[in-house]
Amino acid sequence: MSASDPASRVWPAEGLTRVPYWAYQDEDIYRREQERIFRGATWNFLGLEAELPQPGDFKTTFVGEMPVVVARDETGELRAFENRCAHRGALICIKDRGNAQRFTCVYHNWTYDLKGNLTSVAFRRGIQGKGGMPADANPESGAPRKLRVATCCGLMFATLSEATPSLEEYLGPEIAARVRRVMKEPVRILGGYSQIFRNNWKLYLDNVKDTYHASLLHSFFATFRLNRLSQKGGVLVGGDGGSHVSFTMMRTDTGSDEYERAGMRSAAGGYRLEAPELLESVDEIGDGISLQILGVFPGFVLQQIMNSLAVRQVLPKGVGETELVWTCFGYASDDETMTERRLKQANLVGPAGYISMEDGAATAFVQRGVRGAAERAAIVEMGGRGIGSDESRVSENSVRGLWQAYRRHMGL
């Protein structure tokens, strides 16, 4: 057994309050994650139903590293299957999206229906009695695997495992209610882009669930009193710890001076926006929550930052690289003013986002920082040692929840 054999990796005795640095850089662990997590008993985010409104609409995406086709079949049902030809394993579909009646692998013209069934093998019986497959050949035996698809308020998820509980059960009632809160009506897609993180996928998830960092790293937030930890909010940890919601209430900053007294960089600012219309938002959901970040293990984030709504799909691209696929949206009922507001507030998020650009850098700083320290571990003790929900966001409860779910799936 080599030192890097996953079976030889032992989680630190402190348990949930430690994250060993090998978890971010061990190739064997990464391979095991693909099998046990992404191809295991988890629900993987595929995109918005609004991307595939018509029968025949399809997109290609990934479940972990596994390429998949997502299509709406003739009956309107959503289907997902491995994007791998039964014959030689080539991609069946090489387009990002489109509308089709069938998919034909370009390599040897093997053809599939919208459900992923192999429907024809070119020259199966040969030409003029010569060539072709033996009569007892069973090319269907190599057919692409089909995934179970489930939706929640227009969000599409898929799983390869029969053991995955229903999506509703997987999310749990508290998280599902918070999904419904944002996905309250039909959406209109405003556009998207991808951000490449030079770090392990779990560092991004860690970052999303880490409510402690938000107002410390992202000083744009704090300077404009958007999300100082003294504002009213909280964290809910759901499911088996893998899902969470953090939220902030509007205009509840108590004006306390903890930041100033601690000499925090994030309170030092004092400059004003010349064009404050960027931050002019409306309480469109009507509950006073100005910011809600919701994460579902292993790779989904739903964002409401004022009127900026987005879904983010976390795709691992090797042990040290992650693609974050952003799709920003509004509601189909939005008027022009609302759309313009959302487009302006999109300045807050994404690779150039006033309050999100640092995430891409900070998580990569960890990846670079731990390179010589696989056997050391991160300390995760803010808010105690448990994973319960918390009124305070000076807490790492949801980070510990993530690692509890992770360890269960991985058997670590």
Next chain:
Amino acid sequence: MDVELQLAVENLLARYVHALDEARLEEWPEFFVEGGRYRITTAENFERGLPLSILYADSRAMLRDRVRALRHANIYEAQRYRHTVSSTLVERHGASTVRAVSHFQAVRIMHTGESMLFATGRYLDVIRLNGSGGKPQFEEKVVICDSRRFDTLLAIPL
């Protein structure tokens, strides 16, 4: 071809990328008229008619806010770009404005020495010929990046 017009536009583009690449960010908003629009998007969004930008400003005030945030709020490692602008096509658009389309490449050089081809794409510009001080200024600059992917973060404008 109107050679003087061509040269005036190319000179504006050259001064623009020199200012960015030499980190004279405070000068960046001055390349725009007061109500100038600037946005960065992807070819994919642009071709699908999707309005989302990666960065969007519809006034010089918003551009100045961006510079202030880059100087005082946002955290990013020391880096700079080296822009190359080429293949500029200019056409008249009204009495005092022109439209210009150019190709650009931006290499990003990190303080560590790592260089990468950070972005390639097109500039779609609407230029007012006699802006403030009699110099041409952008009424609109749409930066259309060829790729939908951005490495780590986009701090300095393109």
